[in-house]
Amino acid sequence: MSIDILMPALSPTMEEGALAKWxxxxxxxxxxxxxxxxxxxxxxTMEVEAVDEGVVEEILVPEGTEGVKVNSPIARLSGGDAAxxxxxxxxPPAPAKAELSQAPKAAPSPEPPPPAxxxxxxxxxxxxxxxxxxxxxxxxxxxxxxxxAEQKGLDxxxxxxxxxHGRIIKADxxxxxxxxxxxxxxxxxxAPAAAPRQAQSLEQMGIPPGSYDLIPLDGMxxxxxxxxxxxxxxxxxxxxTIDLEIDRLLEARARINAALEKQGVKVSVNDLIIxxxxxxxxxxxxxxASYSPEGIAMHHHADIAMAVAVPGGLITPxxxxxxxKGLAQIAAESKDLAERARTRKLKPxxxxxxxxxxxxxxxxxxxxxxxxxxxPQGAILSVGAGEKRPxxxxxxxxxxxxxxxxxxxxxRVVDGATGARWLQAFKVLIEDPVTMIV
Amino acid sequence: xxxxxxVIIIGAGPGGYVTAIRAAQLGLKTAIVERxxxxxxxxxxxxxxxxxxxxxxEVFEQLGHLSDYGISVEKPTYDFAKVIERSRKVAAQLAxxxxxxxxxxxxEVIEGTAKLEKGAPAPKVVVSLKAGGxxxxxxxxxxLATGARAxxxxxxxxxxxxxxIWTYREAMVPKACPKSLVVVGSGAIGIEFASFYRALGAExxxxxxxPRIVPVEDEExxxxxxKAFEKRGLKFYVGANVKALAKTKSGVSVxxxxxxxxETLEAExxxxxxxxxxxxxxxxxxxxxxxxxxxxxxxxxxxATGVAGLYAIGDVAGPPWLAHKASHExxxxxxxxAGLKPTGLNAPIPGCTYANPQIASVGLTEAQAKEKGxxxxxxxxxxxxxxKAIAAGETGGxxxTVFDGATGALVGAHMIGAEVTxxxxxxxxxxxxxxxxxxxxxTVYPHPTMSEAMHEAALDAFGKVLHx
Numbered sequence: 088m089s090i091d092i093l094m095p096a097l098s099p100t101m102e103e104g105a106l107a108k109w110x111x112x113x114x115x116x117x118x119x120x121x122x123x124x125x126x127x128x129x130x131x132t133m134e135v136e137a138v139d140e141g142v143v144e145e146i147l148v149p150e151g152t153e154g155v156k157v158n159s160p161i162a163r164l165s166g167g168d169a170a171x172x173x174x175x176x177x178x179p180p181a182p183a184k185a186e187l188s189q190a191p192k193a194a195p196s197p198e199p200p201p202p203a204x205x206x207x208x209x210x211x212x213x214x215x216x217x218x219x220x221x222x223x224x225x226x227x228x229x230x231x232x233x234x235x236a237e238q239k240g241l242d243x244x245x246x247x248x249x250x251x252h253g254r255i256i257k258a259d260x261x262x263x264x265x266x267x268x269x270x271x272x273x274x275x276x277x278a279p280a281a282a283p284r285q286a287q288s289l290e291q292m293g294i295p296p297g298s299y300d301l302i303p304l305d306g307m308x309x310x311x312x313x314x315x316x317x318x319x320x321x322x323x324x325x326x327x328t329i330d331l332e333i334d335r336l337l338e339a340r341a342r343i344n345a346a347l348e349k350q351g352v353k354v355s356v357n358d359l360i361i362x363x364x365x366x367x368x369x370x371x372x373x374x375x376a377s378y379s380p381e382g383i384a385m386h387h388h389a390d391i392a393m394a395v396a397v398p399g400g401l402i403t404p405x406x407x408x409x410x411x412k413g414l415a416q417i418a419a420e421s422k423d424l425a426e427r428a429r430t431r432k433l434k435p436x437x438x439x440x441x442x443x444x445x446x447x448x449x450x451x452x453x454x455x456x457x458x459x460x461x462x463p464q465g466a467i468l469s470v471g472a473g474e475k476r477p478x479x480x481x482x483x484x485x486x487x488x489x490x491x492x493x494x495x496x497x498x499r500v501v502d503g504a505t506g507a508r509w510l511q512a513f514k515v516l517i518e519d520p521v522t523m524i525v
Numbered sequence: 526x527x528x529x530x531x532v533i534i535i536g537a538g539p540g541g542y543v544t545a546i547r548a549a550q551l552g553l554k555t556a557i558v559e560r561x562x563x564x565x566x567x568x569x570x571x572x573x574x575x576x577x578x579x580x581x582x583e584v585f586e587q588l589g590h591l592s593d594y595g596i597s598v599e600k601p602t603y604d605f606a607k608v609i610e611r612s613r614k615v616a617a618q619l620a621x622x623x624x625x626x627x628x629x630x631x632x633e634v635i636e637g638t639a640k641l642e643k644g645a646p647a648p649k650v651v652v653s654l655k656a657g658g659x660x661x662x663x664x665x666x667x668x669l670a671t672g673a674r675a676x677x678x679x680x681x682x683x684x685x686x687x688x689x690i691w692t693y694r695e696a697m698v699p700k701a702c703p704k705s706l707v708v709v710g711s712g713a714i715g716i717e718f719a720s721f722y723r724a725l726g727a728e729x730x731x732x733x734x735x736p737r738i739v740p741v742e743d744e745e746x747x748x749x750x751x752k753a754f755e756k757r758g759l760k761f762y763v764g765a766n767v768k769a770l771a772k773t774k775s776g777v778s779v780x781x782x783x784x785x786x787x788e789t790l791e792a793e794x795x796x797x798x799x800x801x802x803x804x805x806x807x808x809x810x811x812x813x814x815x816x817x818x819x820x821x822x823x824x825x826x827x828x829a830t831g832v833a834g835l836y837a838i839g840d841v842a843g844p845p846w847l848a849h850k851a852s853h854e855x856x857x858x859x860x861x862x863a864g865l866k867p868t869g870l871n872a873p874i875p876g877c878t879y880a881n882p883q884i885a886s887v888g889l890t891e892a893q894a895k896e897k898g899x900x901x902x903x904x905x906x907x908x909x910x911x912x913k914a915i916a917a918g919e920t921g922g923x924x925x926t927v928f929d930g931a932t933g934a935l936v937g938a939h940m941i942g943a944e945v946t947x948x949x950x951x952x953x954x955x956x957x958x959x960x961x962x963x964x965x966x967x968t969v970y971p972h973p974t975m976s977e978a979m980h981e982a983a984l985d986a987f988g989k990v991l992h993x
Contacts, residue, residue, distance in 0.1 A: 096988040138993070158903075229959035231934045238932070251868050257934070257959050 090139050091160040094148075095126065104128040104306075105153040106161060115143045117164070124150075124161070128306055132431045141165050228255035235260045237380075307400040318462045323498040326457035327506045331517045332487045333473050339520040347415060357393070357447050358418045360470055363516040365389035365409035366523050367509055368443055374509040375442050377463040378499040384463075392441030392461060393421060395428040402428045403461060405441040449473060455491040465500040466509070469493040490517075530556045530664040532859065533650050535639045535808075538565020539572075540839030540851025541670030542623050547856045549630035551863040556633040556662065558652055563623040563634065565672055567848040569616050570694050575717055577612035578697065579879050582724030586757075586881065593918055603725060605702045612697065635660065641667065641809040647834025648813055666834050666862050669822060670855060671808065673840035675714075676800040682770035683709060683797045689777050690770060693718070696796045703727055703793035707779045709767050711738035713878040715798035716750075720880035723759050730760040730790055732781060734799075737763055739878060743890040743939040745905075745925060750941055753882050753921055762788075770795055803841040818843075826870060828858035836862070850874045872957045877946040882922050885949035888937030888956050891927050900930035904986030906978045908942045910993060913973040919943035924982040926952075926965075933961035935983070948976050962987055 094104065107127040111117055117137040124135045141164035148161040155161065226243045228236070232255045236243050241263050248255035290296060304312070318324075336359060343354050368375040368389040377384040389410045392403035404424035406417055427433050444461040449472040458469045473490040492513070496506040516523050532548045534541045537559035548555040562569045581603070588601040627634050637654040647667045653659045675692035677684035685692050691699070696718050704727060708719045711733035723729045731738065731754075737747040738754075738761060751761060765783035776793040803820040813832050816823040821844075822830055822837040829836050836858050839851025853870070860867040875887040894901045904926040908914035922942025929936050938952035955965055965983035970976050984990045 101988075230961045230964050231932060231959035234932050234934075234961050234963075 089144055090141060090164045092123070092135075092137070092139075092162040092164060093158045094155045094161050095135055096157045101128055101157055103154045103156050106148050106150055106155050107132055109146060109150045110134075111143050111162075113143050113146055117141065117143060127431060133434065137164075139164055226255065227253065228260075229257065231257050232260045236263075239263075305399060307397075307402075311400050314462065315459050318460045322460045322462060324460050324495050325498060325503070325506075326493045326495050327503070327510055328455055328457075328491060328493040329510045329514060330476075331490050331492060331514050332478070333490050333517060334488045336517055336520050337473070337488060343414060350415065352415045352418050354414050354418045355421075356449075356473065357445075357470075358414060358421055359520065360445060360447070360468075360517070361391050361393065361406055361409055361417055361421065362412075362414055362523055363513055363520075364443065364445055364468060365391055365406075365412075366516055367513040369410045370512040371505070371509040373505050374466050374494075374496075374501050376465040376500040377442070378465065378497060379463065383500050386442040389443060390441045392438075392444040392464070393424070394444060394446040394458075395425050397429050397431065402433065402438050403441065403444055404428050404433055404438050444468070445470060449490065455493055457493045457495050460495055460497050465497045466506065467495050468513075469495065527663075528646075528665050529662045530554050530633075532556075532666045532668060532862065533558065533662060533664040534668045534670055534855075535650065536565060536670035536672055536804075536839075536841075537563045537623065537627075537634070538670060538672045538839065538851065539567040539848035540672070540855045541565065541668070542627065543852035544668055544670060544838065544855030544859050545632045546626060546630050548859045548863075549632050551859065551865075553859070553863060555630075556635055556664070557627065558635045558637065558639040558650065560636075560638040560655070562620050563627065564616075564620040566674075568619045568623065570697060572848055573619055574612040574616045574697055575693075575721070576879055577615040578608065578721050579717060579724075579881075581608040581611065582721040583881055586724040590918075605725070606700075608725075609698055635662070638807075640807065641813055641835070643813065645833070648809075648832065664834075666836065668828075668855065668858060669808070669830075669835070669837040669841055670839050670851065671804040671841045672851075673801045673803045673820075673846055675797060676802045677797060678799060681767055683767060683799055685797065686772055689772055689794045691794060691796050693796070693798065699794070703776075705776070705792040705794075706730070707732060707777065707790050707792045707795040708798060709770070709779070709795065710734075710798035710800070711761070711763075712741070712798060712800070713739070713876070715796065716754075716878055716880045718796050718798065719759055720754070720757075723754075723757055724881065728758075728760075728792075730762065730792065732762045732765050732767055732779065732790075734766050735763065739884060741876065742878075742884060742886055743925060743927075743937075744892060745923075746884060746886065746939050746941050749922065750880075750882070750884060753941070754880070757881070770797070801840065801844075801846045803843070805841060827861040828854055828870075845874050845876060847874060847876065873953060875949045875953045877949065879946060882942050883944065883946045884941050885945040886937070886939040887949055887953045888935070889927055890937060890939065891925075894927050894929070894936050899936065902928040902930040902986045904928070904982040904984065904990070906981035906985055906990065906993070908975065908978055911973075911975060911978045911981075913975050913977070914943070916973065917943065917975075919975075924978040926979075926982040926986050928962055928986045933963065935960055935962070935965060938979075938982075940979075942975070944975060948979060951976065951979055 105127040106124060108125040111123045117123055118140045119137055121137045122134045123137050125132050126135055143162060144165045145163040147163060148155055227248060228243050229250065233243065235257060239260070241260060243255055246255050246259050246263055249259050250256035336356070340354060340356060340359060347354065372385060375386045375389055377386065388408040391406045391409045393406065394401050394403050406412070406420050409417060424433070424437065441464060443464055444467040446458045446467060447470040448456060449470055452472050455471045456469045458467045461467055469492065471491040473488050475486050476489040478485050478487045478489065494506050494510055531553035532555045534545050534555070534557045537557050541557055542563065545555050545557045567573065585601065585603050588598055591598050635652050636656065637652040639650050639652050641648040642651055643649070644663055646665050649661055649663050650667060651659055651661045684690070685695055693714050702722065702725045706722050706727045706729045708715045708729060708731045711731050715731060716739060719729045719731050733740070737744065738751050739747050755761070762781060762783055765781045767779060768782050768787070769780040771778055773791070776791060777795045779790040779792070779795060781788045781790065803822065805817050805820055805822060810817060813835070815830050815832050815835065822842050824830055824837050824842045828838050828842065838854040838858050840846045842854065857867045857870050873888045875885060878884040889897070891901060891903055905923055907923040909920040914920050919942065922940065922945065925939040926935060927937035928934065935952065935955050938949065940949060962983060966989065968980065970980040981990050981992060
């Protein structure tokens, strides 16, 4: 009896991926747990382990194939136990770990929000959660009606139910006109149209075909395009810029590195910035927050996502609970994460779900810039180059190493004064690094 | 014009008698006409007695596997006459139960054969009484619940001959168990009889015209069912048309045409299970102008026929031909008549086949969901890794869920394995309540039970399966 090995879903929302590499060939014997292949999605490369034992009868999808649909057969094993009852096309053999599903909004799918991605309502709470209406009355609606209303942006309390006891059912929501509450955006078909609109208009905009090479959109590019477009359009954002003197930080770094030299650890300025940002988030916790329709999520820990440029795009691996970690540990983790990010070896849980992001373009000499919010995080810090600049001390002109940073805030959770308070805390920590150990 | 009753129901099967009870509960003066036995085909010649037969078959077949459970038994035998007798007793018990229910609800039972004539406000019902003579009764509303019977195709010999060629009816009471049997048709009825007779040792061959057995089920279920039945020794011909079925000296011969080739099968007996025809004849429907389409009365969303005061429910009003569909429609119809506003008739109707293994399903198959253009998400979980199934030695089969990926709505569920007919209601409830994957995944299923496979199949559709 043969068993089909199916393309695994590395995350609940994954729809297709590339078969990067086979670790087995036809005729090889595999046993449960053996790594048989590497699968690449837009953001990660993951190893696929065999679930069943047997001999590889056929490789159905050659390595290097892109766009392999989840659950399509990629290889066939001849099973060891002919007596076993035929399993109905075995479930995805691979690490479809439950926790992956908790990653909010990291759906690599270019499609409209898939339901499992916990787009806006946490699955556990998606039961008969009462929906408050103006008068504080409960709205009775079927789970499916709630889901569709949310997707269409309909206000359930404005609908009349035709189900038992006036319950709102799917048919009522289907019949309702979208936008009954939310005013339609001025430009039609905003979200899904973003990518196709550009592709369509190149020629119309006077760029003749043939005058350029077209690089197909890979998964990462699609995800970046979609998430950045969504964020820039939907999140009311504003930048706050401040200058920081970093001479003492550079001095502290030199001393720390001298002390850690024997351990082989080297702390970068960026590691110090991560640490300072995490401590500042503890001191000004209202900046460590996420907007959701249910309320403002105040995060318990500072999970700092750091933007890493990789060939073909960028990715934001996360230093979890950075406020609790020492510099040596942060340095080791950030080095490891950055390296694995560049080789696309990160696991989904390593780049999904941070609470605050840092993007650093200082090494390119950029003085100051404002990043786009990494949803659902409430803020992102853009770090410019540290450089010697003239500063005024008292009435004297002096020279100091200065670095400009810009905090882009989601105004739904972080107001101007809130952002400013965080920057103040951050400034103190950077300018006088000793305070970080307090 | 004065009326004798508020509602008259014609036919006392599971559609008719349940409708009568609900009518009486709503305070309507109700009568029910039955030409044969209360309970109809379901209780007397269908659902119930076949379950009694299948249980006997299952118990007997299980005796052959007792060593799997550490038990030994001397060579077991069965008494075929007693097996049949038990099934008749079970049917009789339930029929008398219906009589009691009619009496309790003060429903007048008129024994005889009904015919409709023009009348007002509803057609007049003229009953030629079993006891002799006739009786004309006028009601405000008449509900047809006359049911259906086995379809026959005389041109191919597919009709009972009173001896060796049977429909479900004869197949339920033969004098002896045939040594060999051909079953024409692999729907629920054909497969159940095939399963029963195989359990008692008959060589059974099933002939199906469509390319797969149990063709209304999801394709994966058909495939798994065929494998499981073949393991039990059943033989199948699919994509095979019966050209001729005829009696021979020793039994029957069946001429098949499959894939351009003809073949002849010999057996002691044959069962014709090639579908259902509605009982629409001799009711006076033509004269009243009732619309009939391919032996079924055409009805609207409240089971009205378009003729004033005349309604139709159950098998006579079209597929699926299932007892629970008939009673569901009947209750809706009579509540509508009483001026209530019953929930619409769009709940999915589960279907069950009580063979070994059992098959149960509700809603759309994967193929149907794809045809509808849904972004289909499918989950599967095999019983072979379910703790309870392993402990019970019932590891065959699986649960399959079909979701609409765009909304997370459960749109279909399909199961094959032990006792799955007892579990399908969980999914029926979920679809009826418009549950999404969130509710199905958040529901706590007791451990250890076979039903945990339902949970896992709902998790699997979203990549969250735990025990694989």
